[in-house]
Amino acid sequence: MRPEISVIIPCFNAEIYIPRCIEKLEQQTFKSFEVVIVDDCSSDNSVELLRKIEKKTSLECLIIELNKNSGPGNARNIGIENARGNYVSFCDIDDYYEPDFLKIMYEEIKNQNAEIMMCNSKLLFKDGSERKNSYTEIFDKYKEKEDYLALSRSSLCYLLVKKDLFNNISIPELRNGEDIAVIPLLMLKASKIGHINYSLYTYYVRENSASSKPTKKSFQDLVTCFSIIESMWTDSYSDALEFIGIKTLLYSAVLIGFKANVNLKQIKEQIYCFTIENPNWYKNRYLRTMSKRHSLFLKLVKYKMYLFLNMYAKFHSIVMK
Template identity: 25%
Template structure:
């Protein structure tokens, strides 16, 4: 089997039908659908069964597990998969109808590549979101670390250096060899956010990436997204956790410059966290500084700048 599409879902009865239909109606048919129900307490399980039963030719299964987070759900889907390549889709996003056929063509053109991705359209509800419409162009604007070949982008071994700023690889527009995901140790289940950045970064250290210069999915930014701007401090804190985790593994990096880039990112994130926390509450700020003395000591200048910035905003 060529592809396994893995959809993790928790209490997604209102959106899962749209996601499943976008998979079931693919023009390329050599695939299976695995829905991992992450302990939903609403009617998600019944909705999945009902929608999938409308497609007699669809090869599918629903795996029901206790609520352990989306990284665990995706890992479980990978382990259950029979396909050579894994495609991920979040329950509130959708595939274009040509999604799988485009990745199939790419894998034929680049048989030695294990990691593929494409662009994604962004649909936003709510004024809080940045009004981005796609991902790939923003990644390519970071520097010269790729070769263009018709509708494809072949990334060099420098890709990790440019992913440090943020992956800009949309989860719902990827096709990764199952064996590559196994080899790098799956998603890190200790992360509840930015787990995608961690995965793409670790994959890029060992494998080359090719991108299709087309949008093949739609990402929906809405008020219930875990990455919503209103959760800025929480999300920065989680990004900081992932960055520190990668720094801890940096002795294995071939390029020592990567470690410096990650440390600089750690400094930037910590400064942003201090700023946003101080704008909310000096009590929270004091707790943050007290519980992160090593980071305060490590990034003294960034700490002072962030505190000064927050104080100026309050005056």
Template identity: 25%
Template sequence: MEKVSVIVPVFNAGEFLRQCLDSILNQTYSNLELILVNDGSTDGSAAVCEEYRQKDKRVRLVHKKLGGGGVGAARNTALPLISGDYVLFVDNDDWLEENHIEFLYQSLKESDSDIAVANFTEFFQDRGTFGFHMSSEDYFRKVYTPQEWFKMQYDGHFSFSQCFTVPWAKLYKAQLFENIVYPEDEKVEDDYTTWKIYLMADRIVYSNSGIYFHRKSSTSVTKTVDQTYVFPLRSIEERVAILGLIGFDISEELRAYRWRLQLHKDSFLEAGRMQDYHKCLQKLAILEKWL
């Protein structure tokens, strides 16, 4: 069995951390290492991490000081430490179906792919209810080239757009992360990074099965930060540039870029950031004239 390196950034995970860690260490696929990066937790999460390190030799632990760059910095800290053949990310308040890793590993090997992707199931913490994006009748598995995969990213079915962007619910060949760096100065970092890893792959296998449980609450990052941080301009401008240079169809990217420009324009106007507001107007005017 090849080894899987599971990376979990930890920051004040509270009562949810044990469920997360247990779901990883009790996987049906057991040849794994669990790399915990504690980013200065002050709520007892550090002690829980230490407890799990002491009772399971597969657990490796790094403690960082508070304010060390957030989730992006935690991932950057963990990646040079991996000894596995594959990489898998889990958020510290989420949890996995018990065969999550085995399922992804088998789908990757059977399809000779570089990345195996699954969908997810939401758990709304404040209501104590689950949100299902699909039923058993919706299951399918398909192998994509990167060009085909990027055509899917704005598909609204099965919450696919979020599935495309997030780093979790995916098993990656470790070699894909050479020179990958997560931003450490952004409130939401995945929109800047996940798509670059796809471009380093040759084959991506997707299984429409919700085997990752993603917890959502009123304090979740995407609920508490401005939507301009969730849908940043800089990341999509970089994506349009690179995809255009390598010959991908960027028509969907340009539509998404226009939408983000409108979002930022309205946000900047409301905040009184008039220079940024006019920059958005200028870019929209250029697109309107030439496209």
């Protein structure tokens, strides 16, 4: 029998996290789903552990082994190609779903007649402490399609998506930020988008993980992300496109650029190019949704205060506390 939902999980060297992720899937109160795990050429015992679990679990499980490591974007694309569900959701192997994730997301996407459903999340830290990461206050005020495009979450893991939306759209094969590029494109195609006030996804914060370390490659990936979005954007929703650029280039890429000691000339070039195309970006109506620290950073960008931007970046971990 065809499952309603396909849960797609990329896996790379994550043997210590696999049991928890699978256990949480076994606890799901919604049962019409399959699990598609794509191992991205792990060098630890991930595949062996997955094969053992496959024999014991009650889950409908498909395990795909790649013979070359190519990053989570490609792993997810392969998962989507092999998915049989009408809807797809995504989970990172070191994170997990709350027991009602699939049930509530499926009920709401049906009840709201939507093609994409978003939920809130919570952060789980190594010491066991948790912090909710809620967008409810924003989406209580901003409910139009352009609002969702501008203010959407930056992770596919917080979404349930009608699988057909991925027709002619693939996730970029980047090492960082591939979700940033694909989510707005999916939302452009969606007839309706919804959001629910439940923290259903738990993101495990690994402070020393490779993906959390700013690099010159992650700077370039963010630049590429926005280029992909621009190239596939329609003429409408110009405020949303501009705001995506503000978040992706002027904030995230510039911040990572300074953290990773990217050549200042390259950083200035990205700021200059965006400013030439969007001379009034600082008047964008969605800027009011940004936090005070984000707004401060963008003011430094606007006035080209590079010394202070560099200082902000170096002490970012302190500012975030």
